[in-house]
Structure formats: C-alpha cells, structure tokens
Amino acid sequence: MQIPPILSAPLHMIPIPLIERICRLMFGRIAKAHPGLFERLDEHREKRFAFLPTDLPLAFVVVPGRQEISVLRKPVDVVADCVTEAPLFLLLALMEGRCDADALFFSRDLSVTGDMEAMLAMRNALDASNIDLQKDLAKLAGPFAPIARRVIGEVRDRALKDQMRPAGEAAAWN
Amino acid sequence: MELICPAGTPAAFHEAVDAGADAVYCGFRDETNARNFPGLNFSREELKQSIAYAKSRGTQTFVALNTFMRAGAEEIWYKGAADAVASGADALILADFGLMAHVAERYPQQRLHVSVQASASNPDAINFLVDAFNAQRVVLPRTLTIADIARIGKNIRCEMEVFVFGGLCVMAEGRCSLSSYATGKSPNMNGVCSPASHVRYRKDGGELVSELGEFTINRFPAGEAAGYPTLCKGRFDIADSNGYAFEDPVSLDVMGELEALKAAGVKALKIEGRQRGKAYVAEVVSTMKAALNSPPERRAPLLARLRSMSEGQKTTSGAYEKRWR
Numbered sequence: 437m438q439i440p441p442i443l444s445a446p447l448h449m450i451p452i453p454l455i456e457r458i459c460r461l462m463f464g465r466i467a468k469a470h471p472g473l474f475e476r477l478d479e480h481r482e483k484r485f486a487f488l489p490t491d492l493p494l495a496f497v498v499v500p501g502r503q504e505i506s507v508l509r510k511p512v513d514v515v516a517d518c519v520t521e522a523p524l525f526l527l528l529a530l531m532e533g534r535c536d537a538d539a540l541f542f543s544r545d546l547s548v549t550g551d552m553e554a555m556l557a558m559r560n561a562l563d564a565s566n567i568d569l570q571k572d573l574a575k576l577a578g579p580f581a582p583i584a585r586r587v588i589g590e591v592r593d594r595a596l597k598d599q600m601r602p603a604g605e606a607a608a609w610n
Numbered sequence: 611m612e613l614i615c616p617a618g619t620p621a622a623f624h625e626a627v628d629a630g631a632d633a634v635y636c637g638f639r640d641e642t643n644a645r646n647f648p649g650l651n652f653s654r655e656e657l658k659q660s661i662a663y664a665k666s667r668g669t670q671t672f673v674a675l676n677t678f679m680r681a682g683a684e685e686i687w688y689k690g691a692a693d694a695v696a697s698g699a700d701a702l703i704l705a706d707f708g709l710m711a712h713v714a715e716r717y718p719q720q721r722l723h724v725s726v727q728a729s730a731s732n733p734d735a736i737n738f739l740v741d742a743f744n745a746q747r748v749v750l751p752r753t754l755t756i757a758d759i760a761r762i763g764k765n766i767r768c769e770m771e772v773f774v775f776g777g778l779c780v781m782a783e784g785r786c787s788l789s790s791y792a793t794g795k796s797p798n799m800n801g802v803c804s805p806a807s808h809v810r811y812r813k814d815g816g817e818l819v820s821e822l823g824e825f826t827i828n829r830f831p832a833g834e835a836a837g838y839p840t841l842c843k844g845r846f847d848i849a850d851s852n853g854y855a856f857e858d859p860v861s862l863d864v865m866g867e868l869e870a871l872k873a874a875g876v877k878a879l880k881i882e883g884r885q886r887g888k889a890y891v892a893e894v895v896s897t898m899k900a901a902l903n904s905p906p907e908r909r910a911p912l913l914a915r916l917r918s919m920s921e922g923q924k925t926t927s928g929a930y931e932k933r934w935r
C-alpha cells in the first residue's frame with residue numbers, strides 16, 4: 437500500500453524540527469518498551485542507518501547506539517552506512533517483523549544499498565524484538581490511547597492485507 | 611513424516627512451534643553454526659528458554675553445531691555441545707567427525723544427527739557414522755535423486771532427513787570452495803556462504819547490481835526478480851554467452867514429491883531458512899503443515915503461495931529429479 441500524494445503533500449509544509457521531535461518521541465517509546473532492541477547489532481550500533489520511504493518526501497537516519505534519529509527533506513544525498521528504500525507501510529511492517537524482508541527484496545519492493553552486514557544485523561535485531569507499533573505507540577496519545585490503538589490497528593491490517601494480495605490486484609486507498 | 615523447521619531468533623522459534631513444527635533447529639551465535647550471520651542466532655539463555663517453550667508444546671529442538679572445528683580452537687565446539695546438552699536439546703546436528711566422537715564419548719545418551727555438511731551420501735559412509743558415533747539420523751545432501759535416496763534407505767541403519775524447501779546449495783555439501791575463493795570465508799569453516807560483509811548492492815540506471823568481494827555476481831534489469839549474490843547463482847560471461855553457469859537464483863521445493871519421499875523411507879522433511887525472518891517461518895511452516903495434512907491433490911494450490919517468498923520467485927526440485935540442460 438502506497439501513501440497517496442494527497443496525504444503526503446502536507447509533510448512538505450510541516451517544519452522538520454517538529455517532525456523530528458515526534459519521531460524522537462516515538463523512537464524513545466519503542467526503545468523503552470524493548471530495552472534489548474539493539475543488543476544484536478553488536479559493532480554496528482554506532483552506524484548510520486537510512487530509511488527512505490518511497491511514498492514520503494522525507495528520509496530518516498537512525499544511529500541506534502545513540503538513540504539518535506534525524507529527518508531530512510527529499511531530494512537529499514543521505515550520508516549513511518546503509519540505505520533501505522520501500523513504501524512507508526512496508527518499512528513499518530518490517531520493523532514489526534510482519535513481512536519477510538528477503539521476499540520483498542526478491543520482488544524488488546524493497547531496495548538495500550551500502551553496508552549489508554550492518555543492514556542484516558538491523559533486520560535480525562528488529563525481527564527478534566517483537567515490536568508492536570499498535571501497542572507501543574498508542575500510549576503516546578494519552579487519554580486517546582484506545583482510539584489511537586484502533587486506528588493504528590485498522591490501518592495496519594489493511595496495509596498487510598494489501599501486501600498479501602497477488603500481484604496486479606493492488607487495492608485502492610479508499 | 612516429521613516437519614523440521616528453522617529458527618534464527620527466539621521470535622522465529624516461537625512462530626515455528628506455534629505453526630505446528632514437529633522439531634525446530636537452531637544454533638548458537640558463534641562460528642559453531644553454519645548460519646553465523648550478523649544479528650542472528652541464540653545466546654545460551656535464549657536457547658534454554660526456547661527449548662523450555664518447545665517442550666511445553668511437545669515440540670523437539672535440534673541444535674546445529676555444524677561447522678568444522680578449527681585446529682587449536684576445539685574448545686569452542688566442545689563448550690557448544692556441553693551447553694546444548696545441558697539445555698535439554700533433543701538432538702545435536704553435527705558435521706565434524708572429531709566433534710561426533712567427542713559427543714558420542716562424553717554424552718552417550720545424547721541423540722546425534724549427521725548434518726548435511728558432513729556430506730554422507732552413500733550407505734558405507736552413513737553406516738560408518740552409525741557404528742562409530744551412534745548417529746541416529748542423517749540429513750542427506752541435496753545432490754541425490756529420490757531413487758538414490760530409496761536405494762540408500764534400504765541399506766542404512768539410521769533415519770533419513772531430507773531438505774524439501776528453501777535455499778538451494780547445489781554443490782557436494784560441505785565441499786564448496788567458491789565462497790572461500792571470493793571472500794576468504796566459507797560455510798564450512800565460518801558458517802557463512804557469500805558473507806554479508808563482502809556483499810554490495812548498487813543501482814546502475816534501472817539495473818540492480820550485486821557484487822561479492824571483487825566480483826560482479828549479477829545484474830537484474832528493472833522488474834526482474836532478484837536473488838542473493840551467492841557465487842553458484844551468478845550470471846557470468848562464459849565464452850560468447852552470458853548466463854547462469856551453475857544454477858539460477860531459485861529455491862528448492864520438492865513438496866510435490868512427498869509420496870515418493872515417503873515411499874523412499876524418508877522420516878523427516880527439513881525446511882531451510884534460519885536466516886529468514888519470523889514472518890517467513892510462520893508462513894512456510896503453517897503452509898507446509900497444512901499441505902502434509904492434506905490429500906496429495908490438494909497440496910499444489912496450498913504450496914503455490916510460497917513461491918513468491920522464494921529466491922528469484924522461482925522454485926526447482928533440484929537434484930531430486932535430475933534433468934540435464
């Protein structure tokens with residue numbers, strides 16, 4: 437499932453520091469919920485991992501060992517040890533281990549360049565972590581947590597169903 | 611027939627157990643393991659917890675210590691065997707004769723399986739391992755036809771396990787030096803074929819170029835299914851032609867031959883893929899389990915969906931049905 441331009445367009449206007457703050461908050465929340473998250477990264481912890489959602493005008497660079505996340509506006513030449521590119525929902529599904537990264541790579545839905553050892557370690561660390569964005573992030577919504585949980589769950593189910601559909605049968609956004 | 615399933619992380623292990631695996635195989639996070647990939651595999655504690663979970667569900671755990679011991683560093687393998695036995699592993703999967711001798715002597719009660727890496731591919735070799743080390747099962751190399759397997763089965767004194775699905779290593783198992791040649795690291799000694807540390811992917815126009823060390827392994831035009839940069843599945847210039855010299859980027863799938871494998875005396879079916887994610891493990895194990903429980907005519911449609919998860923999005927029956935091109 438791709439995010440349509442009409443939904444991603446507003447991101448052009450939102451100031452980067454604000455997006456970065458939200459991302460750091462979410463990153464902090466996930467790191468807190470999964471304290472051993474990056475233990476499997478070993479010597480790759482201090483490397484720069486770039487994630488480029490193909491359907492967003494943004495790029496994200498993460499340094500796990502420092503719990504650092506920076507957001508850049510595209511087009512940009514990211515300086516990173518390894519770069520992963522895929523639609524946002526696939527990147528999120530990979531984070532939760534709900535999709536198989538190798539299968540997405542074979543089908544060319546996902547592309548990876550740079551330091552493969554670091555990338556593989558990151559893939560395996562995420563896959564081992566049991567991250568559940570619905571559970572981990574809904575709490576950030578405070579009193580609206582139940583609503584947030586439901587919305588995240590529904591969007592995720594829809595995106596995953598779309599991913600499992602045979603090729604050529606992609607669902608429309610609405 | 612038993613279904614033997616892979617797990618590279620405790621999360622994948624749980625998925626395999628929950629999806630109906632009869633046994634899960636896994637290994638430690640070190641060079642004793644032929645899938646010694648970054649970020650993969652089990653700490654001692656994780657293995658203990660996983661085995662306890664498997665036991666609570668009636669699932670067995672096989673621990674792979676399936677690389678060859680480095681001279682002078684045997685302690686690493688001996689310690690691995692001691693820890694796996696102490697954790698309650700149902701079987702150890704071993705390739706090195708020295709390690710087999712050590713385990714047979716120190717832990718005579720421990721069930722011992724011969725790894726595919728040992729390349730035991732004829733009755734004399736297999737029976738030698740049974741007599742010398744009390745091996746109870748042999749994982750047969752992927753170089754045999756089903757007729758070969760049936761002939762072997764009649765003449766050996768242990769159980770047979772065969773690979774039925776997943777990555778395909780096309781050489782005489784344990785004896786391939788391609789990865790060593792290109793990178794200095796091999797599956798037999800370091801637990802990695804075509805290691806990630808030597809892999810590079812880059813884009814060249816619309817093409818995806820895969821490189822291993824100094825070698826270009828493949829160029830995938832836009833839209834063509836991609837594969838790993840394993841040397842045996844590279845596309846090379848040979849004389850005037852350009853193509854796959856040894857094997858295409860494909861995966862093994864002989865689930866269509868279940869009845870023939872059963873008739874050949876096969877006791878267990880093994881799924882390759884400890885390096886794959888938990889989503890793959892869950893999908894493949896549950897689908898294969900459903901296929902095993904279905905009548906033969908219902909299996910093909912069930913299994914068809916697994917093709918999209920395979921390397922190159924193609925599958926082959928490999929040497930099991932040998933055809934020459």
Ligand code: SF4
Pocket residue numbers: 778779780781786787788789797803804840841842843
């Ligand atoms: S290069 Fe191919 S045949 Fe050789 S060990 Fe690797 S996967 Fe097996």
